[in-house]
Amino acid sequence: MSDRQLATGITLGKAVLGWFRLLNDPGAMLIRPFQSVDPYPQYERIRALGKVVPSRLGMLLVTDYQLCNEVLRDPAYGVAPNSEVGQPDLGLDGLVHPLEDSFLFRNPPEHSRLRRIVSPLFTPRAMHERQGRIEAIVDDFLDQLAGRDEFDLVGEFAARVPIKIICDLLGVPDAEHRRMTQWGTVLAASIDGMGSMGQVRELRATLRELNDFLAARIAEHRAEPNDDVIGRMLADGTMTEAELLATSGLLLAAGFETTVNLIGNGVLALLANPAARARLVDDPDATDAIVEEILRIDPPIQYTARLSLDGALLAGRPVPAGKVVLLLTAAANRDPAVFPDPHRFDPDRPNAREHMTFSSGVHYCLGAGLARMEGGIALRALFRRFPDLRVAGTVQRRPSRVVRGPLRLPVRVTSRQPAAIG
Numbered sequence: 001m002s003d004r005q006l007a008t009g010i011t012l013g014k015a016v017l018g019w020f021r022l023l024n025d026p027g028a029m030l031i032r033p034f035q036s037v038d039p040y041p042q043y044e045r046i047r048a049l050g051k052v053v054p055s056r057l058g059m060l061l062v063t064d065y066q067l068c069n070e071v072l073r074d075p076a077y078g079v080a081p082n083s084e085v086g087q088p089d090l091g092l093d094g095l096v097h098p099l100e101d102s103f104l105f106r107n108p109p110e111h112s113r114l115r116r117i118v119s120p121l122f123t124p125r126a127m128h129e130r131q132g133r134i135e136a137i138v139d140d141f142l143d144q145l146a147g148r149d150e151f152d153l154v155g156e157f158a159a160r161v162p163i164k165i166i167c168d169l170l171g172v173p174d175a176e177h178r179r180m181t182q183w184g185t186v187l188a189a190s191i192d193g194m195g196s197m198g199q200v201r202e203l204r205a206t207l208r209e210l211n212d213f214l215a216a217r218i219a220e221h222r223a224e225p226n227d228d229v230i231g232r233m234l235a236d237g238t239m240t241e242a243e244l245l246a247t248s249g250l251l252l253a254a255g256f257e258t259t260v261n262l263i264g265n266g267v268l269a270l271l272a273n274p275a276a277r278a279r280l281v282d283d284p285d286a287t288d289a290i291v292e293e294i295l296r297i298d299p300p301i302q303y304t305a306r307l308s309l310d311g312a313l314l315a316g317r318p319v320p321a322g323k324v325v326l327l328l329t330a331a332a333n334r335d336p337a338v339f340p341d342p343h344r345f346d347p348d349r350p351n352a353r354e355h356m357t358f359s360s361g362v363h364y365c366l367g368a369g370l371a372r373m374e375g376g377i378a379l380r381a382l383f384r385r386f387p388d389l390r391v392a393g394t395v396q397r398r399p400s401r402v403v404r405g406p407l408r409l410p411v412r413v414t415s416r417q418p419a420a421i422g
């Protein structure tokens, strides 16, 4: 496909969406050019239409918790790479895309083969061993804010912690953090699909740079083996160069902005719920429950999709192969049949951890344990350091429908030194 055809495809796609939006199509209403400040009323409108809601865009929308869970766990549904769901060919010319070409977009058995190689780095024990390092990283970034009265919580804290942790995993030096941040931002924005040729060109340039960068890291690891993620993949000895590039890139693409937004959404939720915020500061044992409720009520990833394969059923009825099913996991997290009084922030709800923010089934987030730990450590340390932290300007939201969270969150604080030991 030439760039001219691609540009026409993008323009036509936007026109169709706009037209269906005018017709009030529930799918088109969801796929807005920009995420609304509050997408949750729209999910409730879809829920009111039924458990399975067809859209003129050709997909089925699901808000029901039980059904989302069933589809995500059902081998009669697979992941839906863009190339298989009628999205235009972006002309990536052999470049490896960390989302599309990684095991996130592979079905078993290929998925299981690749996931198994990196899984040992994410076990509870491996996480426990990382805890001290993550606490030190968080404290260091908070120290750097000492003496400041105002700062952008996202740019100067929430975005710095996850990038540093991913770079640690991949053995990437500090000097490269800025570039990793830029690449991660472009990749996260690409999840929504391409809105313009400018965005396509930016994605191509990013993938070219990221592919070269990761290929160089892999070559370094070949010359000097070690036991970080790349070292472990090389030691396995079965992965192709493209699989090595895709899996390394996946950790950046999947683990960066998701966690940034867990911290950003967490700050907003805690500012709106002072009792939970006080508990977070006073009682370390309350941290896990508070983080789960933040993940449930305002997920960094709002939905995912699956493609029906032969013999797929949905709510007991056959679905033709090749149908896209949009699983609105952020809506499933507010299914009143599973989470009573679902719009209320309540860290005491006994089943908050059953949310679907990390998906379900074989693609359940590999980094869930890491994200939970990072979120808990970052939020607790932040509010302990700055007990009077408050919003100091306009909160700017990310221009994404899938990735939810603040892009800029100006805050004001009264700086104080870290509490002395004892």
Ligand code: HEM
Binding pocket: 103, 104, 105, 115, 166, 250, 251, 252, 254, 255, 256, 258, 259, 262, 299, 300, 301, 304, 305, 357, 358, 359, 360, 362, 363, 364, 365, 366, 367, 368, 370, 371
């Ligand atoms: C709050 C933070 C995070 C959220 C909300 C999140 C969410 C998700 C979701 C929803 C999926 C599955 C998508 C699907 O089923 O279609 C997923 C997969 C994945 N995530 Fe996360 N994630 C987070 C943090 C992380 C971190 C920190 C890492 C690692 C550094 C990570 C690595 C992965 C990987 C490797 C997969 C692919 C799993 C597979 O396909 O088997 N994630 N994540």
